Amino acid sequence: MKKVILIASMLLAFAGFSFAQTTTPAKPATTHTKKDGTPDKRYKENKTSATPATTHMKKDGTPDKRYKENKTPAKKG
Numbered sequence: 001m002k003k004v005i006l007i008a009s010m011l012l013a014f015a016g017f018s019f020a021q022t023t024t025p026a027k028p029a030t031t032h033t034k035k036d037g038t039p040d041k042r043y044k045e046n047k048t049s050a051t052p053a054t055t056h057m058k059k060d061g062t063p064d065k066r067y068k069e070n071k072t073p074a075k076k077g
Contacts (some may be wrong), residue, residue: 023050039046060066063070 031045032043034040041047054068055070058064065071
C-alpha cells in the first residue's frame with residue numbers, strides 16, 4: 001500500500017512540474033504622470049539622463065553671449 005501511495009504522489013508531483021510556469025510575464029512599462037498629463041519628474045523613468053545642449057538666443061536670433069555655451073574661447077598669447 002505504501003508503494004501505491006508513493007507512486008501516486010510521484011505522478012502528481014511530476015504532473016505539477018510539467019505545468020509549472022517557465023518564464024515570468026513581461027512587466028508593462030509605466031510612466032508616472034501628474035493630473036494634467038505631464039510626466040512626473042520625481043520618478044527615474046521620467047528623468048532625462050543628460051541635459052540637452054541648448055543655445056540661448058536673443059530675440060533677433062543671435063547667440064546670447066551671457067551664457068557659457070555661447071562664448072568663444074579666448075586666444076592666449
